[in-house]
Each structure stands twice: as structure tokens, then as C-alpha cells.
Amino acid sequence: MRFDILTLFPEMFSSPLQESILGKAIEKGLIQIRTINIRDFALDKHQVVDDTPYGGGQGMVMKVEPIARAFEWVKSQSPSSWRVYLTPQGKPFTHDVARRLTSKQHLILLCGRYEGVDERVRELFIDEEISIGDYVLTGGELAALVLIDAVSRFLPGVLGSDRSAEEDSFINSLLEYPQYTRPFNFSGKEVPEVLLSGNHSAISLWRRKEALRRTAMRRPDLLAKASLSEEDKKLLEGIFQNETLLESGLRNKN
Ligand code: 4GX
Helix, strand or coil: CEEEEEECCHHHHCCCCCCHHHHHHHHCCCCEEEEEEHHHHCCCCCCCCEECCCCCCCCCEECHHHHHHHHHHHHHHCCCCEEEEEEEEEEECCHHHHHHHCCCCEEEEEECCCCCECHHHHHHHCCEEEECCCCCCCCCHHHHHHHHHHHHCCCCCCCCCCCCHHHCHHHHCCCCCCCCCCCCEECCEECCHHHHCCCHHHHHHHHHHHHHHHHHHHCHHHHHHCCCCHHHHHHHHHHCCCCHHHHCCHHHHC
């Protein structure tokens, strides 16, 4: 899969994309990532890429022409691509959106700065607007990195051979169970005995129960959407003597 990133700050991508799993995925040729500096497509002497907003107001707006020329240049090399603008006004980025984007062979990610891009950029060049969350970053670059990271995990070979992104918690709509490694006792806190028992069915049961507990406590919204077995429901009853949480959606659903 190929990612082209349109940005004013290409240096922001160098080290995050060299390390660890993404670095290896690039080395192996599983993903190709290129940064394109929008400023290189400004034709005037000072390579101006922003201007004051029509109608007044604070801040600067990214001009349409350099971005248009950058998109056209990318398109001249690779005609079919899916063009994404990272913005708090976009649709929320989720596990499902990340998986859907793996069907695209070539993604172009536009990173905005300042007060965003001229509206005509969105109208003429953007297929989809995506937000990584309800907060405001200083620019779209970190959002683009988040998107690349989450999408790449779904591509065959990017995670180790025996691991799949599908197995991760969100696919069953439950949070993950707690993990431990050595030492057994740290600062008086011991690893749950069952994990040392070698009893695999007991371990599975404990993990499922902890996943249910965690999800019920932290993300009851996810629990309401999860597909729960009869055994899961029994485990949940055990978790709550008090039934008030169960009433919120669970009962209605199952
Ligand atoms: N998820 N940002 C975009 C520029 C901007 C300003 C105003 C439109 C309107 C973000 C996010 C995000 C910061 C990227 C502002 N664009 N991107 N940038 N949250 O905060 O994706």
C-alpha cells in the first residue's frame, strides 16, 4: 500500500516512520510512504502557501493553488488514489475505518496547518475527511501518522506472522484483559495466581472475565454493542451484585 503525504513539515515524518514495526514494514516493501512538501508547489518568489481569510478574522488559511498543483502532480504519476483530509470536522477514525482504508491501493493524506485549507480544496480534491479525535492539534501531521499506523497494522505481514490486527480487542468490542510479566512480586503487588497455574481453561476464563469487567467499568458503551455468550452474561452477573449497570442497554440488547 502506498501513502503520499502532502505537508508543510515533511521532517515530522522521518523518525516515526523509521522505527520499529512501521520501519520494518517500509524496509520489507509492504508499505511505501512519501512526503510531498506543499511549499515546493508555490510558484511565486517567496513560495507563499497561506494568506489572510476573506471576511477577516484571526489566523491564516492555506491557499488553494499550491495544494491543487501538488495533488495534480501526484495524480499525474498515479491516477487512482483516495484523497483524505485530516480535520476535527471529519468522520471519527475507528478500527473499522482503518480496516476499510486497506482496500485503497494509494492514499493521499493532506495535512492542514493554521486555520485549515481554503474550502475549495475540500470541494475539488478531497474524497473523505477524517478526524482522529475531538481535540485540536497544531496541524494534521500527527493525525496522518496515527492513520498510517493504524491502517498499516491491518496489512498482511506488517505484524508478526502469527498475529493479526483482527484479533485485537475492538473486533469483539471488548477491552483487553490485564497482562503481566516477571517479576512475580513487584512492590508487594503479585501476579494473579491463576496465570501461573498452567490451567489453560482457567486462564481463558479469568481473562474473559477481566475483559468484561474492564469494559463494563470503563466503556459501558462498548459492552452494549458486544456480542455476549450466555457464559459472558453469567460472568457479568458475578461481576456486579448490583444490577444497575446491567440495566443500561445490556438487558435490552440480549
Ligand atoms: N483529527 N487538526 C487540521 C487544520 C484545520 C483547522 C481548522 C480545519 C479547520 C485533527 C484532528 C486536528 C488540527 C488537523 C487543525 N483544519 N486532524 N488542522 N483532531 O486537530 O484530524
